Amino acid sequence: xxxxxxxxxxxxxxxxxxxxxxxxxxxxxxxxxxxxxxxxxxxxxxxxxxxxxxxxxxxxxxxxxxxxxxxxxxxxxxxxxxxxxxxxxxxxxxxxxxxxxxxxxxxxxxxxxxxxxxxxxxxxxxxxxxxxxxxxxxxxxxxxxxxxxxxxxxxxxxxxxxxxxxxxxxxxxxxxxxxxxxxxxxxxxxxxxxxxxxxxxxxxxxxxxxxxxxxxxxxxxxxxxxxxxxxxxxxxxxxxxxxxxxxxxxxxx
Amino acid sequence: xxxxxxxxxxxxxxxxxxxxxxxxxxxxxxxxxxxxxxxxxxxxxxxxxxxxxxxxxxxxxxxxxxxxxxxxxxxxxxxxxxxxxxxxxxxxxxxxxxxxxxxxxxxxxxxxxxxxxxxxxxxxxxxxxxxxxxxxxxxxxxxxxxxxxxxxxxxxxxxxxxxxxxxxxxxxxxxxxxxxxxxxxxxxxxxxxxxxxxxxxxxxxxxxxxxxxxxxxxxxx
Numbered sequence: 001x002x003x004x005x006x007x008x009x010x011x012x013x014x015x016x017x018x019x020x021x022x023x024x025x026x027x028x029x030x031x032x033x034x035x036x037x038x039x040x041x042x043x044x045x046x047x048x049x050x051x052x053x054x055x056x057x058x059x060x061x062x063x064x065x066x067x068x069x070x071x072x073x074x075x076x077x078x079x080x081x082x083x084x085x086x087x088x089x090x091x092x093x094x095x096x097x098x099x100x101x102x103x104x105x106x107x108x109x110x111x112x113x114x115x116x117x118x119x120x121x122x123x124x125x126x127x128x129x130x131x132x133x134x135x136x137x138x139x140x141x142x143x144x145x146x147x148x149x150x151x152x153x154x155x156x157x158x159x160x161x162x163x164x165x166x167x168x169x170x171x172x173x174x175x176x177x178x179x180x181x182x183x184x185x186x187x188x189x190x191x192x193x194x195x196x197x198x199x200x201x202x203x204x205x206x207x208x209x210x211x212x213x214x215x216x217x218x219x220x221x222x223x224x225x226x227x228x229x230x231x232x233x234x235x236x237x238x239x240x241x242x243x244x245x246x247x248x249x250x251x252x253x
Numbered sequence: 254x255x256x257x258x259x260x261x262x263x264x265x266x267x268x269x270x271x272x273x274x275x276x277x278x279x280x281x282x283x284x285x286x287x288x289x290x291x292x293x294x295x296x297x298x299x300x301x302x303x304x305x306x307x308x309x310x311x312x313x314x315x316x317x318x319x320x321x322x323x324x325x326x327x328x329x330x331x332x333x334x335x336x337x338x339x340x341x342x343x344x345x346x347x348x349x350x351x352x353x354x355x356x357x358x359x360x361x362x363x364x365x366x367x368x369x370x371x372x373x374x375x376x377x378x379x380x381x382x383x384x385x386x387x388x389x390x391x392x393x394x395x396x397x398x399x400x401x402x403x404x405x406x407x408x409x410x411x412x413x414x415x416x417x418x419x420x421x422x423x424x425x426x427x428x429x430x431x432x433x434x435x436x437x438x439x440x441x442x443x444x445x446x447x448x449x450x451x452x453x454x455x456x457x458x459x460x461x462x463x464x465x466x467x468x469x470x471x472x473x474x
Contacts, residue, residue: 053376079384087382097377101395111381114391156377163381 004029004198005050005167009059011071012045019045021222023059027167027215030196034209034230037219038245043202046219047169050200051089052082064088064166087115090160094172096152098144104131104155105140111163123162130158134188150181154188161192168192170201186212206249210234218242256442263443266434273430274451280344280426281413284351288412289405291352292359297389299364310360317357323418325350330422347419355412362408366401367393399470406463410456417452427451 005027012020019042027033035043048054050061058071066085068077077085099107108127112118118126131137134154144152153173160168170189174182186208193199193212203209209216209230216233218226218241226239237243263270298310317325330346333339341349370393378388420429431448435441 051380053379083379083382083384086380089380091377091380093373093377093380095373097371097373099374099377099392099396101399110378110391111383114387115382159377159381 002029003027003062004031004064005200006062006067007046007050007059010046010049010056010061011058012042012049012054012056019222020049020056023222023224025217025224025227027198027200029198031214032193032197032199032201032212034213034216035200035202035219036204036206036209036216036245037225041219042222043219044171047091047171047200047202050167050169051086051091052077053086053091083115087111087163088165089167089169090157090163090165091169091171092153092156092160092173094175096144096149096156096176098152098155098159100144103141103143104136104147107144107155108159108162111159115163126162127158130161131155133161133191134158135184148181149177150184153177153185157185157188157192166198168197168199170199170203172202172204174203174205206234206246218245220245258443259440260443260447262438262440263434263447266430266438266444269430269434270427270447270451273425273427274455276425277413277416277427278455280348280351280416280419280424281409283348284355284412284416285409287348287352288355288359291356292363295356295360296363296367299360300367313353314357314360317354318361322350322354322415323421325354326418326422343419343422343424347416347422347424351412351415351419354415355408358408358411359405362401362404363397366397366404369400370396403463403467403470406459406466410459410463413456413459414452 003026005025007023007025010020010023012018023046025033025046035046037043045054049056050063052068055076056070060067060069063085066088068074068081068085070076099110102110105124105127108130109120109123112123112126113120128137128140131140134157136151136154136158139147139151139155144155147155157173173189174185177185182205186205189199189201189208190212201209201213213230215227216230217224218233218237218239220241226233226237226242233242234246237246295310295313298306299314301307301310326347329341329350330343333341333346374392374396375385375388378392379385383391416426417428419426420432423429427448431444435444438444
């Protein structure tokens with residue numbers, strides 16, 4: 001099997017609070033995996049461990065050809081190694097985190113210029129292409145504070161794609177959006193999935209997870225409680241904890 | 254009270270006031286520029302991962318922030334030579350002291366400016382694959398500096414006034430020259446009034462610039 005992402009025995013705690021215990025996860029190339037679970041279940045921490053924004057305390061993480069081991073005598077990867085590892089994953093944040101002192105175009109150009117030392121004209125061309133792809137060609141010279149939340153998040157997706165990553169990580173990408181703006185961001189994510197991008201999505205959009213994700217992983221208290229094909233986990237959950245969690249969504253909608 | 258003002262006497266000392274003002278401005282420029290360099294280093298060291306650097310910069314900042322400037326000036330001029338054998342002339346001692354004193358305040362402004370930037374900004378830069386140094390230079394500092402400018406300018410205005418203390422070391426700044434003129438003429442009231450007015454006149458445009466900068470900052474946020 002051609003796995004793009006392989007996580008084994010991953011552990012992390014913040015002080016006395018254990019947030020991840022022995023997580024194992026494999027994602028095939030081109031697959032979309034949705035991470036769901038109550039807040040505090042460790043799903044965001046798991047996502048952040050995948051690009052080392054949170055440093056794991058034990059276990060292994062492999063993305064594409066790069067892998068690191070953590071804990072038990074293994075040395076923390078050097079700053080440069082970490083940076084190179086991260087450049088191979090794109091991350092989209094809940095609060096967008098666009099660079100407010102740069103225009104939309106400059107936001108998208110920053111990664112290729114800063115990290116890959118790409119010449120400016122080439123980076124600008126790439127950025128324009130990606131902004132067209134997320135439907136924001138008319139906003140290239142605008143500063144982020146003039147954009148709606150949905151537009152900001154689409155710029156953030158273009159910015160992450162500019163590094164041509166092997167994997168895209170979405171950390172509650174639509175949670176901070178007004179309901180009427182969620183659709184445009186999910187639309188871009190749906191297109192990416194259709195193009196065969198390998199994606200891990202932390203989300204509360206259960207309907208979207210069911211529609212777009214190949215697999216759904218349900219987490220609680222730092223462990224993976226249940227995982228499987230999206231329709232099965234969401235449609236016929238085997239575990240009581242999964243059922244309880246999902247019932248909140250059924251009741252609401 | 255019937256006091257007859259005699260500003261005409263002061264007019265005879267105009268060149269002395271002028272050179273004094275020049276010395277005051279010169280010292281201010283030197284200690285602002287040098288102080289900013291020291292402050293930037295100490296401020297960034299405060300955020301370093303190395304505990305030694307953090308401790309050293311903390312010790313420096315607190316030592317200079319919490320000692321009265323006049324005491325520092327006297328210490329660097331009279332005590333340092335006894336301790337180390339290094340004898341600084343009055344101007345050098347003044348510049349060194351004011352630089353280190355101002356630098357400790359600048360360091361706090363710079364540290365505060367950097368930590369005021371949303372950690373999500375650093376995360377976004379790191380997630381793209383940028384090194385922490387690059388994130389600091391390309392993402393955090395450009396945003397932080399904008400916020401630091403008004404408080405840094407305020408601190409510099411205070412530094413301009415602080416230079417008046419160097420007159421105790423007989424550095425021929427504006428206040429020292431004023432003292433000379435006052436003793437010459439026995440016209441303390443006129444002389445010190447003129448000295449005060451000169452400080453205000455030099456600083457008025459600067460405070461206007463700070464106000465402008467603060468207003469622009471408020472708009473851009």
